[in-house]
Amino acid sequence: MKQTHTPPTMKDVAAEAGVSLGTVSKVVNGLPVGEPYRQKVLRAIDKLNYQVNSYAQGLKASRTNTIALLIPNTRNPFFAELVHHINRQLLKRKYRMLLCTTESDTDLEQTYITMVQQNKVDGIIGLTYNPNLVIDASVPFVSIDRVLSPSLPCVACDNFAGGQLAAEKLADLGCKHVAFLRIGSALNNEPNKRKSGFENGCANRNLHYDMMILNDGEPLTRFRTFLEEHRTAEGFTLDGIFCVTDYIAYCVLRFLDELGVDVPGEVQVIGFDGTRAFGSENYICSTIVQPVEEIAATCVDLILQEDIAAKPSLICLPVRFADGGTTRPET
Amino acid sequence: MKQTHTPPTMKDVAAEAGVSLGTVSKVVNGLPVGEPYRQKVLRAIDKLNYQVNSYAQGLKASRTNTIALLIPNTRNPFFAELVHHINRQLLKRKYRMLLCTTESDTDLEQTYITMVQQNKVDGIIGLTYNPNLVIDASVPFVSIDRVLSPSLPCVACDNFAGGQLAAEKLADLGCKHVAFLRIGSALNNEPNKRKSGFENGCANRNLHYDMMILNDGEPLTRFRTFLEEHRTAEGFTLDGIFCVTDYIAYCVLRFLDELGVDVPGEVQVIGFDGTRAFGSENYICSTIVQPVEEIAATCVDLILQEDIAAKPSLICLPVRFADGGTTRPET
DNA sequence: TTGTATGCGTTATCAT
DNA sequence: ATGATAACGCATACAA
Numbered sequence: 001m002k003q004t005h006t007p008p009t010m011k012d013v014a015a016e017a018g019v020s021l022g023t024v025s026k027v028v029n030g031l032p033v034g035e036p037y038r039q040k041v042l043r044a045i046d047k048l049n050y051q052v053n054s055y056a057q058g059l060k061a062s063r064t065n066t067i068a069l070l071i072p073n074t075r076n077p078f079f080a081e082l083v084h085h086i087n088r089q090l091l092k093r094k095y096r097m098l099l100c101t102t103e104s105d106t107d108l109e110q111t112y113i114t115m116v117q118q119n120k121v122d123g124i125i126g127l128t129y130n131p132n133l134v135i136d137a138s139v140p141f142v143s144i145d146r147v148l149s150p151s152l153p154c155v156a157c158d159n160f161a162g163g164q165l166a167a168e169k170l171a172d173l174g175c176k177h178v179a180f181l182r183i184g185s186a187l188n189n190e191p192n193k194r195k196s197g198f199e200n201g202c203a204n205r206n207l208h209y210d211m212m213i214l215n216d217g218e219p220l221t222r223f224r225t226f227l228e229e230h231r232t233a234e235g236f237t238l239d240g241i242f243c244v245t246d247y248i249a250y251c252v253l254r255f256l257d258e259l260g261v262d263v264p265g266e267v268q269v270i271g272f273d274g275t276r277a278f279g280s281e282n283y284i285c286s287t288i289v290q291p292v293e294e295i296a297a298t299c300v301d302l303i304l305q306e307d308i309a310a311k312p313s314l315i316c317l318p319v320r321f322a323d324g325g326t327t328r329p330e331t
Numbered sequence: 332m333k334q335t336h337t338p339p340t341m342k343d344v345a346a347e348a349g350v351s352l353g354t355v356s357k358v359v360n361g362l363p364v365g366e367p368y369r370q371k372v373l374r375a376i377d378k379l380n381y382q383v384n385s386y387a388q389g390l391k392a393s394r395t396n397t398i399a400l401l402i403p404n405t406r407n408p409f410f411a412e413l414v415h416h417i418n419r420q421l422l423k424r425k426y427r428m429l430l431c432t433t434e435s436d437t438d439l440e441q442t443y444i445t446m447v448q449q450n451k452v453d454g455i456i457g458l459t460y461n462p463n464l465v466i467d468a469s470v471p472f473v474s475i476d477r478v479l480s481p482s483l484p485c486v487a488c489d490n491f492a493g494g495q496l497a498a499e500k501l502a503d504l505g506c507k508h509v510a511f512l513r514i515g516s517a518l519n520n521e522p523n524k525r526k527s528g529f530e531n532g533c534a535n536r537n538l539h540y541d542m543m544i545l546n547d548g549e550p551l552t553r554f555r556t557f558l559e560e561h562r563t564a565e566g567f568t569l570d571g572i573f574c575v576t577d578y579i580a581y582c583v584l585r586f587l588d589e590l591g592v593d594v595p596g597e598v599q600v601i602g603f604d605g606t607r608a609f610g611s612e613n614y615i616c617s618t619i620v621q622p623v624e625e626i627a628a629t630c631v632d633l634i635l636q637e638d639i640a641a642k643p644s645l646i647c648l649p650v651r652f653a654d655g656g657t658t659r660p661e662t
Numbered sequence: 663t664t665g666t667a668t669g670c671g672t673t674a675t676c677a678t
Numbered sequence: 679a680t681g682a683t684a685a686c687g688c689a690t691a692c693a694a
Contacts (some may be wrong), residue, residue, distance in 0.1 A: 004395075006450075007469060009687055020665045025689055034663060049467070051449045055389040056687035059670050062337075064386060066429075075610025076416045080405040083414075087405075087432045091420045093438075096399075096450065099430040108422075118382045119427060120338075136380070138338060214524045247609045255611075279406025282585075340671055351681040356673060365679060390686050479672035 007287055008048040017044035028052055058120065067303055068116040070109060070126035076247070076277045078290065079127070082144070084114060085296030086125060086281075093124070093304060106130050123303040129189070142302045144295065145190045150313050152186040154188045155298045158316040160197035162288040165210075166242045166270045167201025169321050171326055173268055175240030178207060181223055182244035183214040191246045193232075194244055194272060210238070219250070224255040239279045246271035249285045253326065269326040283324030341377040352564035359383055389451065390614055398427040398634055399447040401440060401457035407578070408606045409621065410458070412476070415610075416627030417456060424635060426453070437461050453531040454634040460520070473633045473642075475612060475626065476521045481644050486629045487521045489647040491528035493619040497573040497601045498532025498540075500652050504599055504659055505569030508563075512554055512583060513575035514545040525603060541569070551579070555586040562590055566599045577602035580616045584657065614655030622648045 017024065019038040026033045027041040044050070058064040067090055075078050083099065090097050096294045098121060100112040109130055112171050116124060116139075123140035131148060135141050171179050179197050184191070195211075202209045210269040230237045241248035249271030256263055264286075265271055274280055274289030283289075294317050302311055323330070341355045348355065348371040357364045358372040363513060375381070376390060389395040398421055404525075405411050414430065421428050431443040447455060447470075466472050474485040497628045501509050510554055511529050515522070526542075543557050550625035561568045574580035580602030587594055594600055605620030607613055614620075625648050633642055654661070 004356065010689095011687080016682080021688085022665060022690080023663095026664090029689080040670085051445070053390070053451055053687055054449050055386045055395060055451055056385045056670090057689080059384070059390055059672090069430075074405050074418075075408070075413040077408075077411075077609065080408075080411045083430070084404045084432055088677080091443075097430050099400075099408065099414070100422075101415055112422075114382070115427065118385050120384055120386055157604075187613070205426060241678080247611075250608055253668095277581055278408065279404065280578075285622060291683050312618050341673095344670080352671095353673085353681060353683095354679090357680090360673085363679080369682080384671055387686090388673080390671080390688090391673050393686080 001331070007053075008050045008051075009053070010101060012048055013041065013044045013050050016048055017041045040225055043152070053072060062121055062326065064092060064121065064122055066096045066098055066119070066121045067122045067300075068100055068112075068119075068121045068129055070100045070112055070116075070189075071126060072104045072127065072129075073101050074099075077279075077294070078246070078273045080294045082087050082127070082296060085293050086300060089296050089300040093300065094184050095304070102128065102160060104129050106133075106217055125299045125303055140303055144299060147190065147314060152313075153154055153311040154190070154314045155295055155302065156314070156316055157290040157295065157319050159193035160200070161316075161318075162272060162290075162319040163194035163197025163199075163242075164201035164204075165197075165319065166194075166206060166272070166288055167198045168205060169242035169270060170219060170242065170268065170325070171201070171207050172203035173330070174241070175207065175268060177209075177238055178202070178240035178242065179210040179226075179249055180242050180244075181212050181226075181237050183220070183246075183248060184216055191244065196300055198242055220251045222246070223252055224258075227252070227255050228259050233259065236261050241269045243269065244274070245270045246273040246275035249273075249326070251285070263326050264328045268328060270321075271324075271326075274322060283322050286324040286327040287322055288319050288321060289322045298309060338384075339381045340384070341381075342374065343379055344375045344381050346645070347379055348372045351470075357416040377575070379482070387575060390604055393451065394423060394455055395451055396429045397429055397450070398451045398662075399431055399452045399455045401431045401433055401443055402453060403435045403458065404432050405430075405459075407603045408610075409577070409623070412610070412623045413627060416624050417587075417631060420627050420631040424631065426631075433459065435460050437464075440464060450497065454547075456634055457629045471634055473630050475630060477643060478521065483644075484642040486626055486633065487520070487645065487647055488621040488626065488650050490521050490524035490650075491531070492647075493603060493650040494525035494528025494530075494573075495532035495535075495651055496528075497525075497603070497619055498529045498538060500569035500658070501573065501599065502532070502536035502538050504571070504661070506538065506599060508540075508569055509533070509571035509573065510543065510557075510569050511573050511575070512543050512557075512579055514549070514551070514579060515547055515575075522575065529573055538592075551582045552606045554579070554583055555589075558575035558586050558590060559582070559593070563590065563614060567592050568597055570597060570599050572600045574600065574602045577604040577615060577618055579655070581606075584616060594657050595659050599659060601652075602655075602657075605653060614653050617655040617658040618653055619650050620653045621650060 012023045014024045024041050027038055071079050087097050089191040102109045109128055117136055133213045141152050143152050147154045158232045179211050249269055271287040273286050275284050277284050345352045345355045355372050356371055364653045400632055402410050418428050448467055456473050459474040472483050474483050476487045478485045545553055592619045602618040605618050606615050608615050
């Protein structure tokens with residue numbers, strides 16, 4: 001009777017089946033082996049309930065079938081959706097996913113990157129706001145939504161087109177005086193293009209717009225003040241609002257409700273991301289929808305792609321508008 | 332000049348530092364080593380940018396510092412929150428997390444469990460609705476919210492107390508005729524205790540209640556019909572509703588809005604889970620809050636605990652009520 | 663076609 | 679205190 005506490009290895013299987021180690025290895029890896037041998041090995045595997053140790057495999061092959069995903073958190077529905085689809089894409093390709101939620105903490109991000117490199121993952125997909133991470137060139141990296149460096153490929157939705165689409169939608173829906181609300185630093189990252197696109201769209205349609213940009217630390221209640229100022233005796237002086245994310249739109253909708261402003265009657269609101277409550281069918285507001293599934297698939301394709309040289313530095317995926325009840329029905 | 336494409340190993344470091352392999356290993360693992368040697372090794376590590384290969388480590392130690400988390404998805408905010416906190420707890424203990432989203436697909440779950448065992452993870456934390464998974468006894472398993480087997484420890488919130496609390500809250504808030512809305516099979520899993528607790532609470536307070544239970548496949552619009560039936564000429568005949576999850580509460584609130592029933596004026600609604608929009612401070616409805624952070628910490632504690640024998644089979648964590656605006660202010 | 667032997671990077675047990 | 683060496687489980691080049 002052998003020690004029961006250590007899981008069976010190929011050697012055990014070989015002994016049980018009365019064949020050699022190499023034969024077992026071939027059976028396990030689907031290499032050609034004489035049928036009677038194959039049967040014996042298969043029976044032994046079944047009997048011992050053998051499972052390959054993929055760490056030993058990884059040690060040999062320096063391939064681990066594992067990809068790390070760095071993301072600020074999983075609470076934001078957009079991130080959650082991303083995690084979900086990347087996970088599914090990886091599974092489809094028989095890859096495992098190491099999840100690293102960073103809370104946008106720079107040190108934490110760096111800790112994770114180091115940890116993840118120690119773990120010899122086959123690649124990293126990362127959504128990070130930190131422009132100066134030290135990423136070892138030896139491990140493939142694909143960035144989401146942020147161009148970190150020309151040498152690191154980035155996958156994003158077409159933020160510029162999204163901003164423009166929002167402006168044009170509002171114009172189409174009859175708005176005359178709109179506002180753009182955003183938060184975050186003025187760094188030139190992808191989401192900033194939403195602003196440029198919006199400005200462009202407004203210009204195209206001769207749409208007048210106000211803009212309110214909050215810095216990172218400022219409370220969202222500033223927006224409430226902003227909105228309050230637009231409530232005059234003659235009614236609400238804005239008829240359209242574009243929020244740079246659905247989260248902001250969500251807050252703005254609350255403020256408008258508190259202020260007694262009717263949506264979409266008095267003012268129409270468009271967000272950005274395509275957030276759906278509980279992953280259901282319902283958008284929480286009218287919104288510019290990011291193609292999350294395509295973004296996920298593209299990231300996974302890129303990270304698993306062999307020749308890194310062929311990787312483009314920025315891939316923009318198309319967005320679309322979706323009615324979530326905070327705009328008037330289209331005619 | 333050595334081959335540049337393979338990452339440096341301990342051997343390389345040893346050569347660079349002019350010491351032996353064992354010495355490097357000791358330095359890396361913080362074992363006592365003569366200071367001048369230590370310095371030499373450290374310098375070499377720095378120069379070569381050496382990182383330990385934790386797969387090789389795992390092969391030696393049969394410990395991988397990795398825990399797998401099985402969860403239906405990350406889109407449901409409660410799950411997302413769970414993922415987030417488990418991830419943080421694991422990181423705090425220097426463990427990595429393999430995320431496996433299963434969509435409650437039985438085959439997928441089994442696939443993942445097998446995959447994960449091949450990967451020789453140190454343990455699995457799983458939230459699964461599938462009662463007959465084959466889980467190798469050799470890998471520690473902790474279940475969330477479902478008692479899968481007496482031998483597998485389970486961590487859950489006190490669902491019974493939660494149901495009871497909901498009933499008592501509604502009674503305290505002046506309700507006379509309430510309803511309980513739930514979905515899902517009638518299996519005797521943890522969340523079913525919410526029902527029992529609710530019934531118990533109603534009995535305690537002599538609160539009359541209706542109950543509507545949907546089977547797994549049925550559309551939530553059935554609830555709409557149910558609600559519609561309670562809208563009579565004399566007004567809405569229910570003054571309180573307890574929904575078994577916040578998601579259901581969310582849908583119910585939409586239905587009530589469509590039906591023109593005022594919340595919390597005409598009817599007060601309580602959900603279950605403690606879901607907050609975008610992970611912000613705001614609960615999406617008045618709710619029985621699950622102690623997600625404690626659940627996460629408890630799971631991680633349990634899974635990392637050495638002696639499996641000492642693990643209790645069910646740990647219930649306390650819940651609390653939170654006002655989310657769909658109940659009247661407490662006096 | 664099958665078996666044997668070596669090495670992957672690390673750790674731990676030995677001598678030195 | 680440090681250096682050599684075996685072993686972890688697997689894959690593969692090579693010998694039989």
